[in-house]
Amino acid sequence: MIGGERHLLSMADLDRDDIEQLLNLTESFAEVGERSIPKVPALRGKTIAWLFYEDSTRTRLSFETAAKRLSADTMNFSVSSSSVNKGESLRDTVETITAMGVDGIVVRHRAAGAPHRVAGWVDASVINAGDGWHQHPTQSLLDLYTAREHFGDLDGKHVAIVGDIKHSRVARSNALAFATMGARVTLVGPQTLLPAHLDGWPVTVTHDFDEVIDDLDICYLLRMQLERQSDAVVPSLREFHTEFGLDVRRADRLDDALIMHPGPMNRGVEIAGEVADRPNAVITEQVANGVSVRMAVLFLLLGSGLDIVDGRRVAA
Amino acid sequence: MSSPPTPTIAITGARLVDETGTQDADVLIVDGAVAEVGPGLTGDVVLAADGCVVAPGFVDLHAHLREPGDEEAETIETGARGAALGGYTAVVAMPNTTPTIDSAAVVRHVIELAATANLCDVYPAAAITVGREGTQLSPMAELVRLGVRIFTDDGSGVQDEQIMRSALEYAGSLSHLADGIPIVLAQHCEVESLSRGGLMHEGDWSSRLGMPGQPAEAEELMIMRDIALARLTGSRVHFQHVSTAGGVAMVRAAKEAGLPVSAEATPHHFTLDHSACTSFDPVFKVHPPLRTAVDIMAIKDGLADGTIDAIATDHAPHTSHAKDATFADAPPGMLGLETAFALANTELDLSIEDLVGVMSWKPARIAGVDDHHGRPIAVGEPANLVVLDPEASRTVSGSAMASRSTNTPYEGRELRGIVRHTIYNGDLVVQEGTATR
Numbered sequence: 001m002i003g004g005e006r007h008l009l010s011m012a013d014l015d016r017d018d019i020e021q022l023l024n025l026t027e028s029f030a031e032v033g034e035r036s037i038p039k040v041p042a043l044r045g046k047t048i049a050w051l052f053y054e055d056s057t058r059t060r061l062s063f064e065t066a067a068k069r070l071s072a073d074t075m076n077f078s079v080s081s082s083s084v085n086k087g088e089s090l091r092d093t094v095e096t097i098t099a100m101g102v103d104g105i106v107v108r109h110r111a112a113g114a115p116h117r118v119a120g121w122v123d124a125s126v127i128n129a130g131d132g133w134h135q136h137p138t139q140s141l142l143d144l145y146t147a148r149e150h151f152g153d154l155d156g157k158h159v160a161i162v163g164d165i166k167h168s169r170v171a172r173s174n175a176l177a178f179a180t181m182g183a184r185v186t187l188v189g190p191q192t193l194l195p196a197h198l199d200g201w202p203v204t205v206t207h208d209f210d211e212v213i214d215d216l217d218i219c220y221l222l223r224m225q226l227e228r229q230s231d232a233v234v235p236s237l238r239e240f241h242t243e244f245g246l247d248v249r250r251a252d253r254l255d256d257a258l259i260m261h262p263g264p265m266n267r268g269v270e271i272a273g274e275v276a277d278r279p280n281a282v283i284t285e286q287v288a289n290g291v292s293v294r295m296a297v298l299f300l301l302l303g304s305g306l307d308i309v310d311g312r313r314v315a316a
Numbered sequence: 317m318s319s320p321p322t323p324t325i326a327i328t329g330a331r332l333v334d335e336t337g338t339q340d341a342d343v344l345i346v347d348g349a350v351a352e353v354g355p356g357l358t359g360d361v362v363l364a365a366d367g368c369v370v371a372p373g374f375v376d377l378h379a380h381l382r383e384p385g386d387e388e389a390e391t392i393e394t395g396a397r398g399a400a401l402g403g404y405t406a407v408v409a410m411p412n413t414t415p416t417i418d419s420a421a422v423v424r425h426v427i428e429l430a431a432t433a434n435l436c437d438v439y440p441a442a443a444i445t446v447g448r449e450g451t452q453l454s455p456m457a458e459l460v461r462l463g464v465r466i467f468t469d470d471g472s473g474v475q476d477e478q479i480m481r482s483a484l485e486y487a488g489s490l491s492h493l494a495d496g497i498p499i500v501l502a503q504h505c506e507v508e509s510l511s512r513g514g515l516m517h518e519g520d521w522s523s524r525l526g527m528p529g530q531p532a533e534a535e536e537l538m539i540m541r542d543i544a545l546a547r548l549t550g551s552r553v554h555f556q557h558v559s560t561a562g563g564v565a566m567v568r569a570a571k572e573a574g575l576p577v578s579a580e581a582t583p584h585h586f587t588l589d590h591s592a593c594t595s596f597d598p599v600f601k602v603h604p605p606l607r608t609a610v611d612i613m614a615i616k617d618g619l620a621d622g623t624i625d626a627i628a629t630d631h632a633p634h635t636s637h638a639k640d641a642t643f644a645d646a647p648p649g650m651l652g653l654e655t656a657f658a659l660a661n662t663e664l665d666l667s668i669e670d671l672v673g674v675m676s677w678k679p680a681r682i683a684g685v686d687d688h689h690g691r692p693i694a695v696g697e698p699a700n701l702v703v704l705d706p707e708a709s710r711t712v713s714g715s716a717m718a719s720r721s722t723n724t725p726y727e728g729r730e731l732r733g734i735v736r737h738t739i740y741n742g743d744l745v746v747q748e749g750t751a752t753r
Contacts, residue, residue, distance in 0.1 A: 089637055089640055089641060090640070090641055090642060091637070091640040091641070092637075109642065111642035111643060111645060112526045112643065112644070113525065113642060113643050116596045117596055117597075117641070117642055117643075120597075121640075132527070132644070133526030133527070169526060172524070172526050195522075195523030195524075196518050196522070196531070197520040197522075198520075200524070201524070
């Protein structure tokens, strides 16, 4: 189990050994994905429910693909067409689903802590697929896996997380994730897009993207919410792009440093259109690795104690 | 036909604490009043209270009794019963009900329900503005004639400076309708353009948890503004649930400058801090939010030096299903009436005299009810009294409370100090920690 828990809620709950274990397991599942029939019976007979209160295409599809490759049964709780629109509470919804018998619930919610609440109400394993501005642990794990494939070891690597940190669950997850793996993390953004208090965060902060760009091993860009300019947090998207966007000029200074992005991208805002297609931009690799990482997570949390994966005994 | 005579009550062996001082004496209560104070008294009912403290009943400046409108969470009867169990003989009921307490009809309704419950005095506060919408003044003169002494838009503050100025000037000219007692405007200090969307205190925890925060400055700016308006108008301003160190400091300075301001603080703001929100359990969601250790210290200091006049509960019942939600979706508020004394007794470094002062005679004076509550324990005075055991302990249990709701943030916590008996209008409404009606 991860960190002795049966849920995956936050990167704050995982130590370096937990993460290493997950990334090693991910390698085995990446191999499964390359087979002609990319499917193993590891979760046959297990049922996983998707509880997505917020639109998500890529995370949802990635989890679904992972579950199918593990032979799990899945059921979808479609929020838009469901009792939620009839005023049913989160707890009632969750209890209804668990009454049908599920082993795992994958939750995405616009409210921070929603998966933690769900975990307190059910016996099933709960996986956080993104909660408000708080955490997105499977995104972090796939990002770490992608980075590890390129660098082997993240100790001492310099990672900049750039843009709208304040409203980003990916930023909160990844600041912890990269730091836990030994990397140096710098947050880059205007004060309006940074959390108000960073005491205790394992990061340094700069408002000057150009100050750090030559030193980076990983340049991690965040999606800029297009409506932020109406909140008066940036004067305009144009000015944001000038100060904090990865334009061609800055991208040239990155050399071979990895360009990462959790998607979906706003080409021309946080990243220049052509930069996203450079060879050191690994955005589609991230997506591909997402499936393998989620297989590993589902297997570790829902697998039947000890299972054999490709000849190796894996503690679940 | 005359009703049967009320049994006389003797409280023996206790220490009496009131504004005039402390003495060891028995008390005899006859026909709703203190009939005798001295040694060796007896009555129809004898409450042996060795080791206990007899004090004037507590007065809560700030309780949400939810009726009319949200009777599933609380009613005036259940709230008043909880109040009696908490040692209160008087409670000021907040007007953010449905409909709002902003008209004679609703004020009369609340007074009537409270009289029927007959568990403690319930004084309705009325809204400053119609519907608490911040635009049009409620019919203040008419409501003062019905007995309203405190006006507040609690739940939110009056955002517009000119409206607040007018309210202060108008209310300030109504004391002739209230036997000369000044009418008090009580403000929930929160500048909404700065706090909007904030679920908890803006600080290191909100940043880490990814929850939108309300900065301390959202409270402090309105306290600062209303101090200026108190200076401008000369009218009485009472600051509700002060939660910030900056707010305490400003109130202290305003009092030193001789301005007509007073302030209250809640038990949760001097016992819990924002780290409680890490559980994401909305039982810890409250407005103003739980703040920092520094703020807690400032509130304790403010209570000790008199900057903060009163402990008020901000008792805010919510149903379990309302709280069985995400932190963002759940309504703010927590129970307070039945734990306030124990929390203050456990957590504050105040003498029992000072503790009773901030829970009884000082709030009684702010509420304009000091003719019946917070009185000295002396012959002829109304028998609104509480018998406290400051040394006994009890474990908090939401489901054991009289409130219809269970949203206490102290569930399972052992607190020192229990309310043994409450005497309201000469009647034993709580005996040995149990409500008698």
